[in-house]
Amino acid sequence: MGNGRLTAREIARLAGVSVATVSRVSNGTGQVSEETRRRVLRAIEEHGYRPHHLGQALAARRHGAVGLVFPGLSGPYFSELIQGFESEAVNSRTSVHILCTHLRADSDAEVIEMAHRVDGLAVLGGTLSDETLEELAGMLPVVVLAGGGPPGVPAVRVENTDSTAALTRHLLADHALRRLDFVGNPSGSPDVSERWAGFREAHRQLGLPLPRAPIRVGLQQPDGVFAAEQLLRRSIRPQGIVCANDETALGVLVGASGLGLRVPEDLVITGFDDTPMAALVTPALTTVRQPVRELAAQTARLLMQVATGDVDRSGPTLVLPTDLVVRRSCGCAAPTTPGSTPTGRRAETGLRHSR
Amino acid sequence: MGNGRLTAREIARLAGVSVATVSRVSNGTGQVSEETRRRVLRAIEEHGYRPHHLGQALAARRHGAVGLVFPGLSGPYFSELIQGFESEAVNSRTSVHILCTHLRADSDAEVIEMAHRVDGLAVLGGTLSDETLEELAGMLPVVVLAGGGPPGVPAVRVENTDSTAALTRHLLADHALRRLDFVGNPSGSPDVSERWAGFREAHRQLGLPLPRAPIRVGLQQPDGVFAAEQLLRRSIRPQGIVCANDETALGVLVGASGLGLRVPEDLVITGFDDTPMAALVTPALTTVRQPVRELAAQTARLLMQVATGDVDRSGPTLVLPTDLVVRRSCGCAAPTTPGSTPTGRRAETGLRHSR
DNA sequence: TTGAAAGCGGTACCAC
DNA sequence: GTGGTACCGCTTTCAA
Numbered sequence: 001m002g003n004g005r006l007t008a009r010e011i012a013r014l015a016g017v018s019v020a021t022v023s024r025v026s027n028g029t030g031q032v033s034e035e036t037r038r039r040v041l042r043a044i045e046e047h048g049y050r051p052h053h054l055g056q057a058l059a060a061r062r063h064g065a066v067g068l069v070f071p072g073l074s075g076p077y078f079s080e081l082i083q084g085f086e087s088e089a090v091n092s093r094t095s096v097h098i099l100c101t102h103l104r105a106d107s108d109a110e111v112i113e114m115a116h117r118v119d120g121l122a123v124l125g126g127t128l129s130d131e132t133l134e135e136l137a138g139m140l141p142v143v144v145l146a147g148g149g150p151p152g153v154p155a156v157r158v159e160n161t162d163s164t165a166a167l168t169r170h171l172l173a174d175h176a177l178r179r180l181d182f183v184g185n186p187s188g189s190p191d192v193s194e195r196w197a198g199f200r201e202a203h204r205q206l207g208l209p210l211p212r213a214p215i216r217v218g219l220q221q222p223d224g225v226f227a228a229e230q231l232l233r234r235s236i237r238p239q240g241i242v243c244a245n246d247e248t249a250l251g252v253l254v255g256a257s258g259l260g261l262r263v264p265e266d267l268v269i270t271g272f273d274d275t276p277m278a279a280l281v282t283p284a285l286t287t288v289r290q291p292v293r294e295l296a297a298q299t300a301r302l303l304m305q306v307a308t309g310d311v312d313r314s315g316p317t318l319v320l321p322t323d324l325v326v327r328r329s330c331g332c333a334a335p336t337t338p339g340s341t342p343t344g345r346r347a348e349t350g351l352r353h354s355r
Numbered sequence: 356m357g358n359g360r361l362t363a364r365e366i367a368r369l370a371g372v373s374v375a376t377v378s379r380v381s382n383g384t385g386q387v388s389e390e391t392r393r394r395v396l397r398a399i400e401e402h403g404y405r406p407h408h409l410g411q412a413l414a415a416r417r418h419g420a421v422g423l424v425f426p427g428l429s430g431p432y433f434s435e436l437i438q439g440f441e442s443e444a445v446n447s448r449t450s451v452h453i454l455c456t457h458l459r460a461d462s463d464a465e466v467i468e469m470a471h472r473v474d475g476l477a478v479l480g481g482t483l484s485d486e487t488l489e490e491l492a493g494m495l496p497v498v499v500l501a502g503g504g505p506p507g508v509p510a511v512r513v514e515n516t517d518s519t520a521a522l523t524r525h526l527l528a529d530h531a532l533r534r535l536d537f538v539g540n541p542s543g544s545p546d547v548s549e550r551w552a553g554f555r556e557a558h559r560q561l562g563l564p565l566p567r568a569p570i571r572v573g574l575q576q577p578d579g580v581f582a583a584e585q586l587l588r589r590s591i592r593p594q595g596i597v598c599a600n601d602e603t604a605l606g607v608l609v610g611a612s613g614l615g616l617r618v619p620e621d622l623v624i625t626g627f628d629d630t631p632m633a634a635l636v637t638p639a640l641t642t643v644r645q646p647v648r649e650l651a652a653q654t655a656r657l658l659m660q661v662a663t664g665d666v667d668r669s670g671p672t673l674v675l676p677t678d679l680v681v682r683r684s685c686g687c688a689a690p691t692t693p694g695s696t697p698t699g700r701r702a703e704t705g706l707r708h709s710r
Numbered sequence: 711t712t713g714a715a716a717g718c719g720g721t722a723c724c725a726c
Numbered sequence: 727g728t729g730g731t732a733c734c735g736c737t738t739t740c741a742a
Contacts, residue, residue, distance in 0.1 A: 005494075005735095008735065008737095009735080018714075019735090019737090020715095021712065022736090023738080024737095024738095030738090032711070051735080051737095052735050053471045053472050054409060054413045054416075055734075057736090058409040058413050058720095058736075059718055059735080059736045059738080060736085060737075061718065063409070074429075074430065082455060083455070083457060086455070095468065095469065098452070102441075116405060116407070117420075222632055251632075254632075254637070258637035276576075276577040277576050277609075280606075280609065282612060360719095362719055363721095364719080364720095372728075373729045373730070375722075375728070375729060376727085377720090378722080379722095381720095382720095382721085386728090387727070388728085406720065407719050407720075408719095410721085411720055412720090413719075413734050413735070413736095414721045414733080415721075416734065
C-alpha cells in the first residue's frame with residue numbers, strides 16, 4: 001500500500017480542490033474554510049500523504065538539516081556530544097547529519113559535499129584545516145565545536161588550560177610529585193593542545209623544570225595502554241601520568257596494572273572528562289569534569305542562530321567552565337565511609353575531595 | 356565571494372549557451388563540441404559553480420543518501436559499524452545519514468522523518484518494532500543490520516548462537532566450571548538474545564542444569580561494573596561470567612578487581628566482539644571475534660542493491676561467520692613465550708590457544 | 711475563500 | 727551540437 005508516493009496534485013484532485021489549497025491545509029497557513037479543510041484533511045489521512053521533502057526544501061530554499069563533523073566516533077565523549085547536539089536541534093525542527101571524516105585524506109571533499117546538503121555545519125576542532133573552515137564559512141554558517149576556529153568563525157569550547165594547570169599543580173604541590181609525563185597528542189586537537197599548555201604552565205608557575213615531550217598517542221583506551229607500555233618499561237619511571245582524557249587514562253591504568261604497578265602507590269594517574277567509568281574504576285580516577293552535553297547544545301543553538309541570521313556570522317566565542325574532580329588515583333585519601341559509591345565531588349574553585 | 360549560490364541559468368548566460376548545455380557539460384552527458392565545453396567549463400570554474408543538490412535530487416527523484424539507524428553510539432562496535440558502512444556507501448556515491456534514536460519514545464517519528472530524506476534505510480536489530488519496520492519497508496528499501504527483521508525484510512547478521520555455545524562448552528567441559536552467569540539483556544537486541552540462547556544451549560547439550568536468569572544490563576562498560584557488583588557480592592559467587600560483549604566484560608573485569616578477585620583464578624570472564632582492548636587487558640580476554648566492518652559493508656551493499664532493484668526487496672538473509680578467540684581470562688595457559696604481544700589466535704573450528 | 715500560475719534549480723526530451 | 731521547454735513536488739503571490 002502507498003507505494004508510489006502521492007503528490008499534492010493527486011490529493012488536490014481527490015479532494016476536488018487545487019494544489020494551493022492542499023499546501024495551505026497541510027501547512028496550516030493561509031485561510032481555508034472549515035469545510036474544505038475537513039475534506040482535504042480526510043483525503044490526506046486516507047491516503048497517508050506526506051509532502052515530499054525535496055519539493056518542500058527546494059521551494060523553501062532550505063534543507064532543514066545541519067551537519068555535525070568530527071574525526072571519528074568512539075567512546076562516551078562523542079556519544080554525549082551527539083545527544084547534546086540533537087536534543088537542541090530537534091527544537092528547531094532540524095535534523096542532524098553526522099559525518100565522520102576518519103581523518104581520511106579526502107575528507108575535505110566529503111565535507112564540502114555535505115555542505116551542499118545542509119543549512120549549517122558544526123565542526124569539531126582539529127578536524128579540518130583553517131583554510132577549509134574559511135572556505136566553508138564562505139558558503140554557509142559554520143561553528144567550531146571544542147576548539148577555536150580561524151578569526152570570523154564563531155566557536156564554543158570548554159576551559160582546558162586553567163583546569164589542567166590546577167590539576168597538575170595539585171600533583172606537583174599537594175602531592176609533592178616530580179617527574180610527571182603527559183599522554184596525548186597536542187597537535188591532534190585544540191582540546192589536547194590546551195591541556196598540554198596547562199600542564200606546562202603549572203610547572204612554570206611552580207618554578208620547576210619543564211616536563212619532557214608528551215607521548216603522542218590518540219584518545220582511545222588502547223592508546224593509553226600503548227603509552228603505558230612506553231613509559232613504564234623505561235628505567236626511570238614517571239611518578240605520575242597526566243592523560244589528555246579519561247579513556248587514555250583508563251588505558252594507562254590497565255597497562256600499569258598489567259605490569260604489576262599499584263595506583264596510586266607506585267604511580268599516579270589522572271584523566272580529563274569525568275566519563276561514567278572514571279568513578280567506577282579502582283582506584284577511582286582524578287579528573288576534570290567538562291559539560292560535554294552542554295557544549296554540544298550551545299553549539300547547536302549558536303549554529304541555529306547564525307543560520308537564521310539572529311546572530312552575526314562572525315559571532316561570539318563561548319567558553320564553558322570545567323571542574324576539578326579529585327578522587328583516589330592521584331593519591332588523595334580513600335573515602336572515610338567505606339562501601340559508599342564513589343561518585344566524586346566537584347570542586348569549582350580550589351579542591352574538594354571526592355568520597 | 357560566491358555567497359549567493361549561482362544557478363545553472365546564470366552560468367548559461369555567462370557562457371552564452373543554454374541551461375541544457377550547462378547541464379550536459381557539468382554531468383558529462385550528451386554531445387557537446389569541444390569548444391563550447393571549454394567555454395562552459397571555464398565559466399563553471401571561474402565562478403565555482405556546483406549544481407544545487409536539491410534541484411538535482413528533485414529532478415532525479417533520488418536523494419543520493421541512505422540512513423543508518425541505531426539506538427545510540429558508544430564504543431568500538433558502533434565506530435567500526437559506521438566505518439564499514441560508509442566505506443561501502445562511498446563507492447555508490449551515496450552519503451550516509453546517521454540517526455541515533457537513543458531509545459526515545461518518539462523515535463518512530465524520527466525514523467519516519469528520516470525515511471523521507473533518504474533512498475534506503477539500514478536499521479540495527481532491536482532498534483525498532485517489527486510493525487515500524489514493516490511500515491518503513493512499505494515506503495522504501497530497508498535492510499536489518501545485526502538481527503532478523505520481520506519476514507520480507509532482508510537482513511545481515513553474524514553467527515551468535517553456535518559460537519557462544521562453543522565458548523560456553525569450553526568453560527563447562529574443558530575447564531570443568533559450574534555456576535556460570537550471563538550478563539546482558541536478551542530482550543535488548545537480537546544479538547544478545549542469540550548469545551543468551553547459545554549459552555543455555557551449551558548447558559543443555561552437556562546435560563547440565565540450565566543457568567539462572569541473566570543479569571539484564573546494557574552493553575557498555577559501566578553496565579559491566581554494575582553487573583559485577585550484583586553478582587560478586589552474593590554469598591555464592593559464580594565461577595565464571597559470560598558477557599554479552601567485550602565492553603561489559605571489561606566492566607566486569609574492573610568490578611572484579613575492585614573487589615580484590617583474581618581473574619582467572621577466582622573468577623573466569625569472557626566477552627564477545629574481540630575489540631582492540633580485549634587483547635590488551637590483563638588477563639587478556641577470551642572472546643568471540645565478529646567481523647563488524649564486514650557486517651556493515653555487506654549491509655550497505657545489500658541496501659544499495661535493493662534500492663537499485665538489482666535484488667528483490669524481500670531479499671536474502673546473510674549470516675557471517677564468527678571465531679572463538681581463546682586467551683587467558685577463561686583460565687587457559689599463559690603464553691609460553693613471555694613478552695610477546697597477546698594478539699590472540701583465532702580458532703575457526705575447535706579451539707586454538709592464543710599466545 | 712479559492713485557484714491559476716510563476717517560480718525554486720536541474721535534467722532530459724524533442725526539435726532545429 | 728545546441729536551444730527551447732516541459733517536467734520533478736511544493737510554496738506563494740496575485741486575481742478572481
